[in-house]
Amino acid sequence: MAHDETIVEKLPMCDFCRLEDGLEKPAQYDGRTIYGRWSYMCGKHFKKYGTGLGLGKGQRLVLER
Numbered sequence: 001m002a003h004d005e006t007i008v009e010k011l012p013m014c015d016f017c018r019l020e021d022g023l024e025k026p027a028q029y030d031g032r033t034i035y036g037r038w039s040y041m042c043g044k045h046f047k048k049y050g051t052g053l054g055l056g057k058g059q060r061l062v063l064e065r
Helices: 015-021 043-049
Strands: 005-008 029-032 038-041 058-063
Touching (some): 015 038, 015 043
Parallel strands (some): 005 058
Antiparallel strands (some): 029 038, 029 058
16 A cells, blocks of 8 residues: 555544534545645545645545455
8 A cells, every 4th residue: 555545444524524514524535734734534625625645745544344
């Protein structure tokens, strides 16, 4: 597995869905945002606020099987 993915036991909730929409939606990414902070993000919010995948940028969250 490359530096752009990490295996997790459980998906955390998207920080932006929680803040902006008051929703509990599973995150697909853990990454640095355009604001400099790191957050858990769903696909929609990763496209909007994420800075990419790889070392120092972010990782796709993959559920452990």
